[in-house]
Amino acid sequence: MNTLITMTIIGPLLAAAAGMAFRRSARLRDISTLTGVASAAIASFGMLWQVSSNGATAVRVGAWNPELGIVLVVDLFAALVLPVALSVILVVEIFAFGQRRTAWGANPELTGPLLSVLTAGVSLAILTGDLFTLFVAFELILVSSYVLLTHQGQREQIRSGMTYVVMNLLASTLFLFGLAIVYAATGTVNIALLAERIPDLSEGVRIGIGMWFLVVFGTKAALFPLFSWLPDSYPTAPTTITAVFAGLLTKIGIYAMIRFHTLTGMDDLGPVLLIVAGITMLVGALGALAQNDIKRILSFHVISQIGYMLMGLGLFSVAGTTGAILFLVHHMPVKTVLFLVGGLIENHQGTSALDRSGGLVRSRPLIAFLFAIPALSLAGLPPFSGFVAKLAVIDAGVEGLSTSIVVCALVAGILTLLSMTKIWLGAFWGPSPETGSSTTSTALNRKIMTGATMLAVGGTLTISLFAGSIFDLSQEAAIQLINEDSYITLVLS
Amino acid sequence: MSFVLVATVGGLTSVGIYLITSRSLGRIILGFALLGHAAVLALLASSGPAGSPPIAGTERSISNPLPQALALTAIVISFGLTLFLLALARRQHVLTGDDLVEDDLEDRRIARYDDSPDTSIERATR
Numbered sequence: 222m223n224t225l226i227t228m229t230i231i232g233p234l235l236a237a238a239a240g241m242a243f244r245r246s247a248r249l250r251d252i253s254t255l256t257g258v259a260s261a262a263i264a265s266f267g268m269l270w271q272v273s274s275n276g277a278t279a280v281r282v283g284a285w286n287p288e289l290g291i292v293l294v295v296d297l298f299a300a301l302v303l304p305v306a307l308s309v310i311l312v313v314e315i316f317a318f319g320q321r322r323t324a325w326g327a328n329p330e331l332t333g334p335l336l337s338v339l340t341a342g343v344s345l346a347i348l349t350g351d352l353f354t355l356f357v358a359f360e361l362i363l364v365s366s367y368v369l370l371t372h373q374g375q376r377e378q379i380r381s382g383m384t385y386v387v388m389n390l391l392a393s394t395l396f397l398f399g400l401a402i403v404y405a406a407t408g409t410v411n412i413a414l415l416a417e418r419i420p421d422l423s424e425g426v427r428i429g430i431g432m433w434f435l436v437v438f439g440t441k442a443a444l445f446p447l448f449s450w451l452p453d454s455y456p457t458a459p460t461t462i463t464a465v466f467a468g469l470l471t472k473i474g475i476y477a478m479i480r481f482h483t484l485t486g487m488d489d490l491g492p493v494l495l496i497v498a499g500i501t502m503l504v505g506a507l508g509a510l511a512q513n514d515i516k517r518i519l520s521f522h523v524i525s526q527i528g529y530m531l532m533g534l535g536l537f538s539v540a541g542t543t544g545a546i547l548f549l550v551h552h553m554p555v556k557t558v559l560f561l562v563g564g565l566i567e568n569h570q571g572t573s574a575l576d577r578s579g580g581l582v583r584s585r586p587l588i589a590f591l592f593a594i595p596a597l598s599l600a601g602l603p604p605f606s607g608f609v610a611k612l613a614v615i616d617a618g619v620e621g622l623s624t625s626i627v628v629c630a631l632v633a634g635i636l637t638l639l640s641m642t643k644i645w646l647g648a649f650w651g652p653s654p655e656t657g658s659s660t661t662s663t664a665l666n667r668k669i670m671t672g673a674t675m676l677a678v679g680g681t682l683t684i685s686l687f688a689g690s691i692f693d694l695s696q697e698a699a700i701q702l703i704n705e706d707s708y709i710t711l712v713l714s
Numbered sequence: 715m716s717f718v719l720v721a722t723v724g725g726l727t728s729v730g731i732y733l734i735t736s737r738s739l740g741r742i743i744l745g746f747a748l749l750g751h752a753a754v755l756a757l758l759a760s761s762g763p764a765g766s767p768p769i770a771g772t773e774r775s776i777s778n779p780l781p782q783a784l785a786l787t788a789i790v791i792s793f794g795l796t797l798f799l800l801a802l803a804r805r806q807h808v809l810t811g812d813d814l815v816e817d818d819l820e821d822r823r824i825a826r827y828d829d830s831p832d833t834s835i836e837r838a839t840r
Contacts, residue, residue, distance in 0.1 A: 289780060353784050353787070356788075357787065357791075360791050364794070364795070364798070367798060368798075371802065371805075374805055374809075376809045376810065379802065379805050379806050379809060380806075380815070380816045382802065383739065383802060383806070383815050384815070386798070386799065386802065387734065387742055387815075390746055390795060390799075391734065391746075391749075393791075394746070394749045394750060394753050394792075397750075397753035397754075397756070397757065397788050398752075398753050398756055400757065400760075400784065401753065401756035401757045401759065401760040401781075402756075402760070404757070404760040404761070404780075404781060404784075405759070405760035405762075410784075511824050512824075513823075
């Protein structure tokens, strides 16, 4: 078990180092980075299997006392989210091999190693048991994302990259201040110890800490007033990069929020979270309707969908948290697939602007098919995974008697369907544009890209197929989070 | 002593926040440098009262080393990020001749849907 845990963090880091060392030889570089991410993904599936059969484990790195040292905790929540996240990165990395020769491809010398570093950061953020290591993991993810976003150095990327870097840097600085506040109040940054000590603090301090970390994680997760950086920066990056960002980065923010706010018992913040969740859903969905570019529409939907997860968290019940976890698991692959399909459209038509594309359903029926499944899933239509996830969240809302948030969620669902229809009308129906495809991709590139997308669509279908058992696992994970005692004994004894 | 530390943190934070609201990337970088210092000082302040140096054999109470370790890590990270921001500003300077943050064209296109004469978007552009 310990080997598996370290494998998910050290493996990708070693792969990144090897990838940088083999810069000159494309084949060695690709093999080493792919091996790193693939081994981490396989290890994470092993962890899920172990945890679901033998129960959660915690590893003390260097055998330090958890009050001083780093603890890596694999509870069911972490074990459930990690395989999905790592598989998403793996699929995108395969897609990137195909996209490399096109005009939208990222620089392969940097993408492979940087994606590996990002993978290590994601694993660390999911597994860590203390807030400061979470900060370091965020930085690991963010620093590689800064470079991935801006390394091509085009004007548009530098412009949007600046907004992205400045917003996230501000959030990181606030995170540091938050750590100082938490340490001053409780004398620890270990989450298990915080779960013991924060409920004993005076109400003002406790709510202050909760709100502070709501802002910190909320900026990373792109919640309502703090989302402005996201639709600006995501569409300008190469598709592969955007797909990873959209699938993972905001989700890591919401993951941290679910972990921190449930374990430390921030139930008082419930109403605030629900209000923010409602506005986030509606603003994201409405913002998407005004856009004309596929990638921008999808970027606004990243924001809207975050609202659902926050809604599940804001209910602070087992049912709500179950819904949030299930939504997280469903959303990561679906969002990534949609961006990958956006990349396929861009590759075929030479643009991702809706008014300059069309007719794909005749010229490329496969792309249309690959788009339809995740789009319907995103909108929450049965029998896809989005339906199960939305049903779980909304059901929890009805159970928690929060009528207005349920109405918000349903309206946002309809708006989502509306903008998926808009993409469908713009890109797949209608006349083909006169310009035709202006790409330099070969048949092999297209095959790799389509193959990777098909793999990811298969992944989302698998999630809807096994929705029952994933729901049970999510429920168990939610119980572990809401009743923090098992987590505390796991880490401290 | 602690009051001086807290006042310094407050002063650095306010100046830093003021600087990063600017449009010039040079000022933003300076702002983040100040904010980083403020955060590190806040971490140090969170460790409680100062103690004597940790030398073996002395019996007196030493100051809490954990926040200092955290502060060191934070310093290293903010150092690297400042360099990255400087590189970004340099690139912006090469591309556009200044280091001002530009507007998003797509946002402006959307804003034109609102045709009330008072739209300040056009005036905000240089």
